[in-house]
Amino acid sequence: MNVKIDTREKFHVITILEKQLTGNMTAQFSAVLNKLRAGDVKNIIIHFGEVTEMEHAMASHLLQEQQYAYDQLQSFVICHLQPEVEAQLDKDGLLELMNVTPTESEAWDIVQMEEIERELF
Numbered sequence: 001m002n003v004k005i006d007t008r009e010k011f012h013v014i015t016i017l018e019k020q021l022t023g024n025m026t027a028q029f030s031a032v033l034n035k036l037r038a039g040d041v042k043n044i045i046i047h048f049g050e051v052t053e054m055e056h057a058m059a060s061h062l063l064q065e066q067q068y069a070y071d072q073l074q075s076f077v078i079c080h081l082q083p084e085v086e087a088q089l090d091k092d093g094l095l096e097l098m099n100v101t102p103t104e105s106e107a108w109d110i111v112q113m114e115e116i117e118r119e120l121f
Helices: 024-038 056-071 081-091 105-119
Strands: 005-008 010-016 044-045 076-079
Touching: 005 081, 005 105, 010 024, 010 105, 024 044, 024 056, 044 056, 044 105, 076 105
Parallel strands: 010 044, 044 076
Antiparallel strands: 005 010
8 A cells, every 4th residue: 555654743743545445455544654653643634635446344443443542542534535435435425424624734733623622631
């Protein structure tokens, strides 16, 4: 799985450089996430700008990874979904369960807001 990782002070931005995400890529994706979570910066933003197709198995895996992150008091935000991927997630009933923003800037805002919430509570 080809990805580009940009590390910021409070989060990592993982830009997926694949057009298609298949179910057999879940282990590779988890390995990338686990490596990042082992460091000091735990929050994750996934940039989907290049992805035009995603199998249900990968979408379900993303939802599991999101839930794991929130269980660990970490942020997990998806941004830049292409219309065809968004439509498939909506059809599968997964879109409403995911933390999705249109832009990376909005994803940054969510991470920062969730950080503030965690500090307050």
